Amino acid sequence: MKKQYRIDISDHLEKGTIYFPAELSKHHAPTRVSFGTFATQAKCYPHPDGKNTLVLSPDIAETIKVPSLDIPFHLFIADKTIHIGPLIGVFTSGFTPFAMRPIGERSIFFSKLLSVKKFVGALPFVFGEQHINWEEGTIEGLIYHKNGWQSIILPFPNVIYDRLPNRRSEKKAALRKVKDRLQSEYLIPWYNPGFFNKLDVFERLESVGAVSSLLPETHPFTSFSMIERMLSLYGHVYVKPMNGSLGLGIYQVLYDRDQNHYYCRFRDTDGINRLRKFETLESLMKHTFPNNKLNHLIVQQGIHLLRHERCPVDFRVHTNKDENGRWKVSAVAAKVAGPGSVTTHVKSGGCIKTIEEVIENKEEQKKLLQKLSEASLLLSHVLENHMEGIVGEIGFDLGVDREGKVWLFEANSKPGRSIFKHPDMKEFDLLTRKLSLAFGVFLSEQAIKKPGEVFK
Template sequence: MRKQYQVEILDDISGKVYIPREASQITKLSKIAFGTQSLDTLIENQPNSRPIISLSKDVAEELKFPNIAIPLHLFIADETLYIGPLVGIFTSGFTPFPIRPIGDRSIFFTKLLSVKKSVGAMAFVFGEQHINWEQGTINGLFFYQNGWKTIEVPFPNVIYDRLPNRKSERVAEHKQIKDRLQSEYLIPWYNPGFFNKLEINDRLIQDDNLAKLLPETHPFVSYSEIERMLSHYGHVFIKPINGSLGLGVHQVIYDKAEGCYYCRFRNQQGENKLQKYNSLERLMKHVFASKNLNRMLVQQGIHLMRIDQRPIDFRIHTNKNNHGDWIVTAIAAKVAGSGSVTTHVKSGGVIRTIAEVFPEIEEQKRVEAKLANAALLLSKALEENMEGIIGEIGFDLGIDRNGNVWLFEANSKPGRSIFKHPELKEFDLLTRKLSLSFAVFLAERAITSPEEVFK
């Protein structure tokens, strides 16, 4: 565990920094840095052996170091002492209201920033409008003393991408900001981008160990391809390639006995529907009349295990920890609502713990181990096969009637609805802590071994 130190700002000294003796690994330190701001200064050991970092007021002002009581880490490289890390959380959707500056998502960011003391990172939220390119600073939003405050700070050591959706990700200015901060300032940017379902399938299917976890998946090409899959699997799912939250998912079922087709979906009024058609062509033309089928994929239907006659799947969160290793941080079951095509809560789904679904201890352990092993295998594979630095993933996995595990979805910015379950709240805290703990790891790596980060 890296040690953290409280930082104080002193009025009675000038041009000087005191650090704990134990933190001084080399004799000569001539420079101090905070975020991307640095300056030459006199750095000495604490005269009274206190385990604290002391900055003279003029040094703190030049570094733009906020006087916020957060214990921070010390990193040393090339005779420079780095205090931090300073973590920028990039997002959009800001409002002019000081109490809720990021609209409905202000509560999420309040919770995220509330773990900063236990992690030892100074974190803030910002958007494109908060960047001062000429000064190399950001007017960051800090949650401090139970309120939001805007404080000017240097560009951060690392940036955590929390853009809310694909639309915001496609904004040209956001892409330019990301490219510029990474290329010109060498700031690591983690969790960039939403995953594309087809791209994930195409990249993972090359590995035999992963291919067995993947349902047969294709971009929509023709009705005959759907007919082939229906005759083989009995049912298929047609869903948006870049969809999320279960929106736009349709289940198409072929009834061999009657020779007819059923389509289960959720309409725009939020109602679960099941409609019958005498031909696939009629079903497709009626249900998908207003949809661009070129943006849809067709996926093998899986006969999932059920509870009370309702299918269940599982949400598994994985995070990189403060050593840069993947760990499983949460597992929950999701039980489909009555007549629902998905297990999403907004479609009537219900969150359950593994213990609630599997009362026998041995079965709980077997299921958890099976899901955790698959999630860790997939996390490592996605890290190797996708661009950018990934720090967290939310997986939707299913287990079929034969006990086989299947991957339905991998989310680079996983939703947090499972944490509303009272017995999963501790895992909510854990996932938030680790999303910033990974920032500490990444900042240290970028400072001490940049060649490993900027390959």
């Protein structure tokens, strides 16, 4: 980990003065100090007592809006400027007027995310479109400090972590305008933008030889004959929305050769898992997708998955970029389907297990973990190079068939966090939160020292 420094604001310092850490004085003679997008000239001296602390006069702290929070920061020096921070803006929507739950039900997630600031040496804050003062160049950001929410005025951040909750909010013109303006006018790197489109991901990956073998056959719905062909090959297929999430709207279509019947397994609007029989595929599709709602569907090869207690199992693997900008596997969990369920999602009756709980043999556990990790890291590198924007985290839904082959079902740019409800996943919950902000620290340093690499 890169070194972090204590920041003090002292009334004993002469106006317009800072003391900077003694160990930095050998190579640097700064004349300015900055925090986020605010900067000012300063009389800069190595700390007279030889301490590795940054001390600011109150007027400097007020000018660049450094709050007194007793948290450590990184210091990046470039072009004779000491950059304090970084400031990481977490952009979202869905704010409420309630002080205890300012972002509604997601307030708990955000409080946990922001609580890792001391580990990563940064100040993360949550904000939305309505918190920006474009004339002043400030944001009324929400921070989580000492077990409570506080609202403070801050400069525009060094980087922005996109945590918009859904595709609907992402498509809003006002929010897109904010994103475009902060990136184009202020050159603020924006990471994890956008939700992945399932078909788009598959089409981009299938042209890459290194990962194409991980992809089940997947097509946009075009005809009943295409599904018939896939059913004859695989026995069952999945029909799902191109832009779905949380396992909603997924149907399993099965063909029974002996009885010459078609079956459809799905979860109805009351949350009940259903299995229905049909004489023909056409009647199944017309009953299941009335009003010709077929043009936003994809059809995917069914895989005969590993099973635990006779129920199908797939795996959620989280990957994150770390403080050095390198991909690493940050969490792996098994998801076991509920009885009669079409997916392994918890809301469909599925449950979260550790790999140790579903695979008893230690050697088999190790082999499986290695397979899943290798596939996820390879996919992360390929996706990063084939998707727009700066990708810093991905959640993969991977299947393993009875022969031990790994398959990619979905890649999520904003992965859900239901696996972390398992008591044995707490440390991985913390790790993923640390890494999502540690990557923001890395990106900030890159933007300060090597902006050409970030904005190429």
